[in-house]
Amino acid sequence: MDRKTPRTNGFLVFLKINSRIVFPFVNCCLNLWKISRIEPMIKTDIIIIGAGPVGLFTVFEAGLLKLTCHLIDSLPQAGGQCSEIYPKKPIYDIPGFPSVLAGELVDNLMEQAAPFKPGFTLGEAATDIEKQEDGSFIVTTIRGTKHHAPIVMIAGGLGVFEPRKPPIANIEEFEDRGVEYIIKDPEFYRGKRIVIAGGGDSALDWAYFLAEKNIAKEVALVHRSSSFRGHLDSVQKVINYAEQGKIKLITEAEVTEIHGTDKLEKVVVKHAKDGDIHHETDHFIPLFGLKPSLGPIANWGLEIEKNAIKVNTVDYSTNIKGIYAIGDVNTYEGKLKLILCGFHEGTIAVQSAFAIIHPEKKNILKYTTVNGVQGF
């Protein structure tokens, strides 16, 4: 004690003398630490919620006005319904294309938007919006990614595609702890044991891909029936791999239980004839398809009618200044849910957005045929 007192006193004297230097220094360090912990903010002119055909074409139209865009989509790829529901179906009513496959249309729209360097946040649903004092918005996704812009264009189509989940009581406890409903990046499964459930193309193609590329250590495919809904070619490939022992195929069976402590460790597969099979695994991926729902957008204070956002047809603006709704997600008298109509709505909406972003500038319509895309 005797020996410690002078030292403590000395330290206090040191602090007293140096408080003018020490405290501001500590404060500065604390502030730097706080800043380094703040989530990075993606900044752009227009946040587009929905990377379907309408959102993608709007990037192009905004680009002609020198406005930058960042797209958010809950799906892992761009293209909306065209990519997710009918990529191989021909579309006959896109002007100038007597026939184009939906998937090809998306590729072309991506190419058309590319010169304007849009940003993408994919595989994350936009869940929250906050209006700032200056009238701009911060949009946050389910994973906490934040985006800031003066304008928000909702091109959400039929809404967020939510996964159809199997009826397993505790499944939500294991989400992101071994249970996933979409495969965003196959590399995530490298060296892992996985169980895929489902009988459509998605389940068949992913099971085959993860086994063929030797990504997963072990692949099991569980399906309720003995027949599949996927393409014959995909079915045959999986059957061949099952015969070679590269995929464990369990048909007429369902995953009914999942177990683990901190993360998934085991699934129980109920087989029609063999009873319960206990299967150790790192991941369980039910691929039962996706169902659309307007989702969180419905709670953003926007005027909603028939599960769609009401807009003013002058510029497709909503009841909140700075937020527009274009494409399948909006409603107005005479609305047609067609890609062509969404393209028109996006084109008109960006002209109106320009006036909000640059109230001091006059926008004069120019033709791409005269200036070329780069000339704008």
Ligand SMILES: Cc1cc2nc3c(=O)[nH]c(=O)nc-3n(C[C@H](O)[C@H](O)[C@H](O)COP(=O)(O)OP(=O)(O)OC[C@H]3O[C@@H](n4cnc5c(N)ncnc54)[C@H](O)[C@@H]3O)c2cc1C
């Ligand atoms: C089988 C079929 C055939 C069709 N054939 C034709 C045709 O021949 N011609 C035609 O013109 N139209 C056709 N359509 C309709 C056409 O596909 C739609 O009009 C078009 O896809 C609408 O485009 P969109 O960009 O508005 O919305 P969508 O294509 O629905 O894209 C919206 C995107 O927004 C995302 N999203 C929604 N909410 C959120 C959120 N909160 N956060 C993040 N992302 C979100 C969704 O994941 C989705 O990717 C067809 C539709 C179907 C189903």
